[in-house]
Amino acid sequence: DVKVTQSSRYLVKRTGEKVFLECVQDMDHENMFWYRQDPGLGLRLIYFSYDVKMKEKGDIPEGYSVSREKKERFSLILESASTNQTSMYLCASSASSGDSYEQYFGPGTRLTVT
Amino acid sequence: AQSVTQLDSQVPVFEEAPVELRCNYSSSVSVYLFWYVQYPNQGLQLLLKYLSGSTLVKGINGFEAEFNKSQTSFHLRKPSVHISDTAEYFCASTNTGTASKLTFGTGTRLQVTL
Numbered sequence: 001d002v003k004v005t006q007s008s009r010y011l012v013k014r015t016g017e018k019v020f021l022e023c024v025q026d027m028d029h030e031n032m033f034w035y036r037q038d039p040g041l042g043l044r045l046i047y048f049s050y051d052v053k054m055k056e057k058g059d060i061p062e063g064y065s066v067s068r069e070k071k072e073r074f075s076l077i078l079e080s081a082s083t084n085q086t087s088m089y090l091c092a093s094s095a096s097s098g099d100s101y102e103q104y105f106g107p108g109t110r111l112t113v114t
Numbered sequence: 115a116q117s118v119t120q121l122d123s124q125v126p127v128f129e130e131a132p133v134e135l136r137c138n139y140s141s142s143v144s145v146y147l148f149w150y151v152q153y154p155n156q157g158l159q160l161l162l163k164y165l166s167g168s169t170l171v172k173g174i175n176g177f178e179a180e181f182n183k184s185q186t187s188f189h190l191r192k193p194s195v196h197i198s199d200t201a202e203y204f205c206a207s208t209n210t211g212t213a214s215k216l217t218f219g220t221g222t223r224l225q226v227t228l
Contacts, residue, residue: 004157031214040123042204042220043158050214058215090157094214101146101165101208103216105157 003027004106006091012112019078021109023091030096032074033103034058034066037088049074050096081113116141118207120219127226129197135190135222137179137205147188148206148216149179158204164188175199200226 007022025032031050035043035058045058047066055066063085067075074093078085088110092103119138127133139145146165150158162173169181179190188205202223206216 033215035218040220042120043218045215048215092158096214101214102148102160102163103158105150105159107155107157 004091004093004104006089006106006109008109009107010110010112012114013078013081014114015082017078017081017113019081019111019113021076021078021089021091021111023074023076023093023106024072025074025093025104026072027093027095027104028071029093029104030071031094031103032068033092033094034064034074034076035090035092036060037090037108043090046076081111083113085111086113087111116145116207116209116217118205118217118219120203120205120222122222123220124223124225127195127224129226129228130194132193133191133195133199133224135203135205135224137188137190137219139186139188139205139207141186141207141209143209145207145209147179147181148208149173149177149188149190150204150206151175152202152204152221154201161190161203195224195226197226197228199224 004025033048034046049055049068065077090108091106094103148163149161164181172178205219
């Protein structure tokens, strides 16, 4: 059974802090994704990675960076958190081969920036 | 560019009644289509997917969806809903050529009451 875990379910940070959100998957998936979810806006892709040390910007990368040093781990970094980054953050992974194309999601991290 | 439209942000329905959640997509190329469900305080879980073949796709928990290419739709249906179906439902698409990235709709909140 595929498992995607995220380091925290709830996080409260202050404006200007550096924030790290960690995601780990145990299925040897090549692709990993970070989304933010806001009411009425659905899921919006922040960054994704299709291999170790490889990354591509998604639809809303501003204010975020990512790191993928190992295949199973994908980190989202908020260099200087702002209140407009208060949101639910979802990590997902998928295989790049085969015919499934399914993305597997973690439980999410609800981040509040005060 | 792809887009996915979920016209209904909320759908209230009584238990044991049928329900249809609407999804329309726009793409100039062939697409794969997905429905995900998100229960309160959880990540997203795949309900069903259309990759090719039969246009009627059956998923988990008694849900099904029909791919209609001429109307660019992929509506989700269930003949008789249960209280436990209360959740948010997301439609998503991806181009068959670059099947890693998903484009999500804004979600439909299904509220089932007695």
